[in-house]
Amino acid sequence: MENSYADYETRRRNPDPRNAALLVIDMQLYFQGIASPIIPTIRRTIESCRAQNIPVVYTRHSHRDPSDYGMLGEWWNEVIHDGTPEAEIMREVNKKEDDKVIHKHTYSAFYNTDLEKYLRGQGKTEVIVTGVMTNLCCETTARDAFLRGFRVFFSTDATATSNKDLHDSTLKNLAYGFAYLVNCQRLEDAFAAKVSA
Structure with missing residues (x-):
């Protein structure tokens, strides 16, 4: 069956391991x-990115008190x-x-954090977004990254939210104006092709 976002995926590109960082958004026990x-x-x-020496950045969403x-x-x-x-953070994601680790207290991993400074310091110009929730923290982080000048890659199968409609709506919006869509297999194939080239 064809993906509901296929019509919007008019641009395709693969991340460059030399320029990319992997963002693992809010894979916490709460979710x-x-x-x-x-x-x-x-x-x-995560394993594919580690094999390419792509840094893995985890975010952890929580609040200290009502002021934040x-x-x-x-x-x-x-x-x-x-x-x-x-x-x-869930042990299963192998941090x-x-x-x-970026501690955040709103949807974007960039807002009032040192994520951008860290990425710039590492010489990274691309981010690969994974995690939860597709339509909230993942999408907001992807849009924010785009506005800050990062090339954004957004995983279709390593992101999740509460239902398929919200997930697919985000993929359509991001493919239309903010991010290149990727999935686990596409990343593995792209990395393997770079190694053999």
Whole structure:
């Protein structure tokens, strides 16, 4: 069956391992129910990127107190509290001791964090976005990266949200104006082709 976003995917490109960083967005215990189905593909994506010496950056969304809730406190019935088990990154995504972790308290991983400074310092001009939720933190981070001048690659099978409609709507929007769509297999094939070239 053809993907519902195929009509919008008019541009195709693969990331350059020399210029790319992998962003693993909010793979925390709080989101375990949503995130569990993509664990196999996100792990494969992480392993593929590590094999290409692409740095892996994890984000962790949580709130210390009501002063940093912002509009999320109004929008949602509950927030993730820092220091609770739900705020911790899932062990299944294989975070290494020296991987960069970005603590954030809103949808974008760039807002009031040092993510852009870190990426620029590493000489990275491209980001590959994976994680949860497709239509909230992943999409907002992808759009923000685009506006900051990063080339954005967005995973179709290593991102997840609460339903297919929201997931596909994000993929359509991003393919139309912000990001090159990739999936785990496409990344593996692209990296293998670079190695053999």
